[in-house]
Amino acid sequence: MRILFIPGNSPSPIFSHASLATAARNRGHEVIVGGIEWVLPEIAAIGLAPVKIADISEADVAEFMSTAPADPVEQAKAVGRVYAEIALQSLDPLLRMAEKWRPDIVVGGSMFYCAPLLAHRLGVPSVRVEWDRVDAAIYAPGAAEVLPPLLTEWGLDEVPAPDLWVDICPPSLRPTVDPDRQAMRWLPTNPQRPLEPWMYAKGERPRVYITAGARLFSGESLSHMARSVSDLGVEVVIGAPERVAADLRKELPDIQVGWVPLDVLAPTCDIILHHGGGVTDMTALHAGVPQVIVNQDIAAEAMQRLADHGAAVMLGADEQNAEEIAGACARVLEDPRYRQRARALSAEMAELPPPAEIVALMEKLAG
Missing domain, CATH: 3.40.50.2000 (Glycogen Phosphorylase B;)
Known part of the structure; x- marks a missing residue:
C-alpha cells in the first residue's frame, strides 16, 4: 500500500505524525511525506522520505510570524487563511505527483486541507490525525475566506470529512467524547544528535x-x-x-x-x-x-x-x-x-x- 502523509507546514506536525508514518513503513508499506520547502530537512532528519508540495521557505514563515495578529482569535483566523492558501498552492503539485506515484490513502494533519481535498479528487480514503490537543475548528473562519471558490469548482459544499479521524488527546483532557474519533497512543519523535x-x-x-x-x-x-x-x-x-x-x-x-x-x-x-x-x-x-x-x-x-x-x-x-x-x-x-x-x-x-x-x-x- 502507498500512503501519502501531509502533516502540516511546520516541524511540529511532522514530528507528531512520525510514529504513525514509521509504523506504516515498518509494516511494509510505501510512505512519502509531503511538506513545504521549510520542513523538508526535518522530514528527512527523522528518517522519512520528503517531497516538496509548495515553495514556502523559512524566510516566508518568519515573515508571517512577525506580522501575525497578537489577538488570539485574529491570529487563528490568519493561520487558517495561510493553511488554506497552502492547500491551493499544493494541490497541482500533489496531483502531478499522483500521476506517477498514486497513493492508496492520504493522511493529513488537522489544518492541512489539501489532504482531504486530494483524497477526494483521487477517489481514495483520507485519514485525519490530530497533531496536538488544540481544537482546529478555531482556524476554520480563516480557511472559509479562501477555499469556497475551489470547493464550488469541485462541486463541494465543504472540505470532505475524513474516513478515519484519529485523536491523540488523553481521554481525561478531552472537552467532549466523540464516538467517531479513533484514539491513538501518541509517541514522541524528533531529530537526534550524539547524546551527552x-x-x-x-x-x-x-x-x-x-x-x-x-x-x-x-x-x-x-x-x-x-x-x-x-x-x-x-x-x-x-x-x-x-x-x-x-x-x-x-x-x-x-x-x-x-x-x-x-x-x-x-x-x-x-x-x-x-x-x-x-x-x-x-x-x-x-x-x-x-x-x-x-x-x-x-x-x-x-x-x-x-x-x-x-x-x-x-x-x-x-x-x-x-x-x-x-x-x-x-x-x-x-x-x-x-x-x-x-x-x-x-x-x-x-x-x-x-x-x-x-x-x-x-x-x-x-x-
Whole structure:
C-alpha cells in the first residue's frame, strides 16, 4: 500500500505524525511525506522520505510570524487563511505527483486541507490525525475566506470529512467524547544528535527545560524565562533552533542552549516551561512531567484544561513577569500533586492503541 502523509507546514506536525508514518513503513508499506520547502530537512532528519508540495521557505514563515495578529482569535483566523492558501498552492503539485506515484490513502494533519481535498479528487480514503490537543475548528473562519471558490469548482459544499479521524488527546483532557474519533497512543519523535551524559541523566538539582517552539526567530522570550527561574536553585536547559541559540549562549554562558532531543531529555525534567506548543505539551504528557505555560495564545483553552486537571500551571496575559513565572515553577516543584497528576496522564496515554493498530485500520480502509 502507498500512503501519502501531509502533516502540516511546520516541524511540529511532522514530528507528531512520525510514529504513525514509521509504523506504516515498518509494516511494509510505501510512505512519502509531503511538506513545504521549510520542513523538508526535518522530514528527512527523522528518517522519512520528503517531497516538496509548495515553495514556502523559512524566510516566508518568519515573515508571517512577525506580522501575525497578537489577538488570539485574529491570529487563528490568519493561520487558517495561510493553511488554506497552502492547500491551493499544493494541490497541482500533489496531483502531478499522483500521476506517477498514486497513493492508496492520504493522511493529513488537522489544518492541512489539501489532504482531504486530494483524497477526494483521487477517489481514495483520507485519514485525519490530530497533531496536538488544540481544537482546529478555531482556524476554520480563516480557511472559509479562501477555499469556497475551489470547493464550488469541485462541486463541494465543504472540505470532505475524513474516513478515519484519529485523536491523540488523553481521554481525561478531552472537552467532549466523540464516538467517531479513533484514539491513538501518541509517541514522541524528533531529530537526534550524539547524546551527552547530561541529556539522559539527571543531576543533583531540579531540572527545568525551557522552549518556545520550532517557529522561533528571536531568543528574547527564552532569555526572559531563564532569568525568571535563576534564583530557584534549578538546572536550566534551553531548547532552541540554532538561529537563536548562538546569541543565547553568549548571553547565558552557564546554561545548556541549543537543539536537544526532547524525547530523551523530558524524562529527566521536573518542569517543562514553555509557550503552549502542541508537541512540547504532548512530549511532557508522554513523559509524565508537569508544565508551566506562558504566552499560550491560540492554545489557551487546551492548556487551561491541563491546568484545571492539576498537571500544569498556566499564566495569564497579565502574569508574564519574572516574579509570576518563578512563583509558578516554585509551586510545581514544592507540590508533588502536579507530578502525580502528570504521571497519571502519561499512564492513561500508554493504554491507548499504538500506531501499528491504526495502520491496520488504514489497511482495511484502503481494501
